[in-house]
Amino acid sequence: MKKLSSKLYMALVFGFLYIPIFVLIINSFNASKSRTVWTGFTFDWYKKLFNNEVILNSLVNTLIIAVIASVIATILGTAAAIGIFNMKRMTKSLIINITYLPIINPEIVTGVSLMLLFVFLNIDLGVVTLVLAHITFCVPYVILNVLPKLHQMNRHLYEAAMDLGCNPMQAFFKVIIPEIMPGIITGFLMSITYSIDDFVISYFTHGATSQTLPITIFSMTRRKVSPEVNALSAIIFVVILVVLLIMNIREIRAGKERGDV
Amino acid sequence: MTSKSKFLAAPYLLWMIIFIVIPLALIVVFAFTTTVYTDLEGNLLSNEEFDELRIEYDNFYDMADNELPYKKQTVFTLTHIMEVSNYVPVLLNSVWLAIIATAICLLIGYPLAYLISRMRYGFQKLMLMMVMLPMWMNFLLRTYAWMTLLERNGWINKLLGLVGIGPFDMINTQGAVVLGMVYNYLPYMILPLYSIMTKIDNRTIEAAQDLGANSLRVFSKVVLPLSMPGVASGITMVFVPSVSTFIISRMLGGGTNMLIGDLIDLQFLGNAYNPNLGSAISLVLLVFILLCMSITNQLNNEDNMDGGMLL
Numbered sequence: 080m081k082k083l084s085s086k087l088y089m090a091l092v093f094g095f096l097y098i099p100i101f102v103l104i105i106n107s108f109n110a111s112k113s114r115t116v117w118t119g120f121t122f123d124w125y126k127k128l129f130n131n132e133v134i135l136n137s138l139v140n141t142l143i144i145a146v147i148a149s150v151i152a153t154i155l156g157t158a159a160a161i162g163i164f165n166m167k168r169m170t171k172s173l174i175i176n177i178t179y180l181p182i183i184n185p186e187i188v189t190g191v192s193l194m195l196l197f198v199f200l201n202i203d204l205g206v207v208t209l210v211l212a213h214i215t216f217c218v219p220y221v222i223l224n225v226l227p228k229l230h231q232m233n234r235h236l237y238e239a240a241m242d243l244g245c246n247p248m249q250a251f252f253k254v255i256i257p258e259i260m261p262g263i264i265t266g267f268l269m270s271i272t273y274s275i276d277d278f279v280i281s282y283f284t285h286g287a288t289s290q291t292l293p294i295t296i297f298s299m300t301r302r303k304v305s306p307e308v309n310a311l312s313a314i315i316f317v318v319i320l321v322v323l324l325i326m327n328i329r330e331i332r333a334g335k336e337r338g339d340v
Numbered sequence: 341m342t343s344k345s346k347f348l349a350a351p352y353l354l355w356m357i358i359f360i361v362i363p364l365a366l367i368v369v370f371a372f373t374t375t376v377y378t379d380l381e382g383n384l385l386s387n388e389e390f391d392e393l394r395i396e397y398d399n400f401y402d403m404a405d406n407e408l409p410y411k412k413q414t415v416f417t418l419t420h421i422m423e424v425s426n427y428v429p430v431l432l433n434s435v436w437l438a439i440i441a442t443a444i445c446l447l448i449g450y451p452l453a454y455l456i457s458r459m460r461y462g463f464q465k466l467m468l469m470m471v472m473l474p475m476w477m478n479f480l481l482r483t484y485a486w487m488t489l490l491e492r493n494g495w496i497n498k499l500l501g502l503v504g505i506g507p508f509d510m511i512n513t514q515g516a517v518v519l520g521m522v523y524n525y526l527p528y529m530i531l532p533l534y535s536i537m538t539k540i541d542n543r544t545i546e547a548a549q550d551l552g553a554n555s556l557r558v559f560s561k562v563v564l565p566l567s568m569p570g571v572a573s574g575i576t577m578v579f580v581p582s583v584s585t586f587i588i589s590r591m592l593g594g595g596t597n598m599l600i601g602d603l604i605d606l607q608f609l610g611n612a613y614n615p616n617l618g619s620a621i622s623l624v625l626l627v628f629i630l631l632c633m634s635i636t637n638q639l640n641n642e643d644n645m646d647g648g649m650l651l
Contacts, residue, residue, distance in 0.1 A: 085451075085455050088451060088452070088455070089452060089455060089467075092448060092452050093470060095448075095523070096470075096471070096474050096523075096526070096527075097474065098489075099482065099485035099486055099488075099489055099523070100474060100477065100482070100485060102485060102488055102489060102495060103481065103484070103485045103488065106488065155351060155352050155355060156352065158348040158349065158351065158352065159348070159349045159351075159352030159353075161345055161348045161349070162345060162346045162347060162348035162349025162350070162352070163346075163349050165345050165346040166346050166349070174349070174353070174356070177356055177360055177361065178356065178360075180360055180364070181360060183576075183580070183629075183630075183633065184626065184629075185580055185581070185583070185584030185601075185625060185626070185629060186581070186584070187584050187586060187601050187604055187605070187622070187625075188367070188584070188604075188622045188625060188626050189363075191367070191604060191608055191618065191619070191622050192363030192364050192366060192367050192622070193359065193363050194608060195363060195366040195367065195370060195615065195619070196358075196359070196362060196363040196366055198615075199366060211359065212359075214355075214359075215355070215359040215360065218352065218355065222352075272476070276476070276478055278478065278479070278480060278587070279586075279587075282609075283608065283609070292478075293478050293480060296478060296480045296481060296484075297480055297587070300480060300483075300484045300487070300591065308481065308484060311481075312477065312481045312484075312485070315477055315478070315481070316473075316477060319473060319476045319477065320473060323469050323472070323473060323476070324469075327465050327466070327469050330465060331461075331462050331465050331466075
């Protein structure tokens with residue numbers, strides 16, 4: 080009885096989470112332009128989507144910005160984490176607190192503050208300001224993922240490498256970097272995800288010709304009827320599903336091998 | 341590592357100052373200043389006098405040769421901060437809706453996180469993936485999905501029509517805004533709760549049962565206290581984006597249910613262009629959120645101290 084009710088409860092919550100998405104996907108095959116009348120099956124919206132230059136351009140923009148911003152954020156953040164790790168306690172905690180600001184700040188405040196900065200410095204809003212803004216909100220995630228790895232690392236590893244004949248550069252790239260690699264990778268992946276997904280901060284820092292995908296989606300949803308949005312949602316959903324499935328199957332297998340079942 | 345390696349942080353420190361510290365300082369500066377125009381002798385111009393001078397200048401002078409007949413000045417003022425008090429109803433409404441949304445997320449998310457944390461490892465991972473999957477879809481698409489469902493001739497009203505009730509006006513109401521917040525931010529409640537609960541050892545719960553506690557007491561004396569840190573971070577992670585959203589209210593509230601976020605957006609990119617007032621409202625929002633967070637942190641610390649003293 081208890082088991083049954085908890086299963087029912089989980090089914091209800093997951094239903095709540097997924098039904099809206101399934102409605103979008105079903106509607107993407109609906110021949111009618113209306114969101115609520117079913118008139119027949121069609122692939123038209125997918126064809127229209129792939130011929131829609133605005134969407135394709137903004138997709139390219141989104142990917143370019145995400146890659147540039149997260150690569151720079153990862154390098155900047157990893158170097159910063161190593162530097163911060165070696166600082167004295169007071170400066171360290173001050174810098175970490177400031178680093179947390181973009182994460183705890185409401186996104187709208189970060190967006191507005193960056194917009195003020197760019198207007199103040201007379202930089203035209205465009206791809207450049209988008210990249211700068213995206214780096215700014217990605218770096219903290221890199222730092223906060225790399226710092227714990229540095230704390231876990233054995234402090235004497237570096238000295239050992241030097242004793243065994245490495246020069247400082249070799250010790251850094253052959254010993255320290257591999258040790259903190261998992262943190263760097265997580266930071267990079269988080270950066271790329273947040274950058275692709277970001278709407279609010281991009282909304283305040285983009286120019287007329289530098290739309291990212293979320294901004295294009297926003298302008299599409301403002302029109303009453305835009306069935307291409309449904310087709311786009313369906314594609315995004317399937318892509319994310321496949322990526323997550325691959326990641327999780329690998330993780331569960333790794334977990335089974337370790338024996339944490 | 342040597343102490344020299346702290347210089348690796350130098351590029352980031354510069355970045356941090358330019359892109360985190362200065363922008364926030366600009367918000368403070370804009371919130372407390374305003375732009376005024378004076379004539380060349382430094383006398384303050386009223387709006388009408390300024391318009392007159394500007395029109396005269398635009399019409400009769402060749403731009404290249406002549407000096408502007410007025411000067412622009414930035415002066416300290418409290419008017420914008422005072423003006424925020426005109427919007428207290430909007431602020432209260434945002435806070436109220438965000439509190440309701442956070443409470444509903446906690447009520448729905450807590451049992452779910454607990455159930456997931458008691459499953460087998462493989463199932464836990466699968467369920468977590470199912471919680472995260474909608475989160476990875478852009479929130480605009482998720483909110484758009486609810487527009488389709490809630491419309492007057494939308495799917496829910498059609499379904500209700502089949503059993504002979506409705507149609508109800510569901511979209512463009514405060515309820516729809518709260519629903520949008522709950523739907524979008526529920527995963528942010530479930531994930532921190534789960535990550536704390538998965539650390540609760542089943543044997544602790546069994547020990548409490550063996551010692552004669554009924555389910556209610558097991559919950560109130562063991563599970564709840566141990567999961568408090570997760571509750572605190574879940575509340576912050578749902579409350580902060582809910583109280584500052586401007587898209588959910590625009591898409592599901594139909595523009596009539598203004599929230600703080602909409603107000604800020606209006607001052608920067610909307611019709612009411614006034615960055616000074618916008619900065620003042622942002623500053624109020626920021627201070628309010630920092631205060632709330634220090635309170636939740638405090639609650640958390642006190643709980644830990646109680647636990648420590650009992651031991």
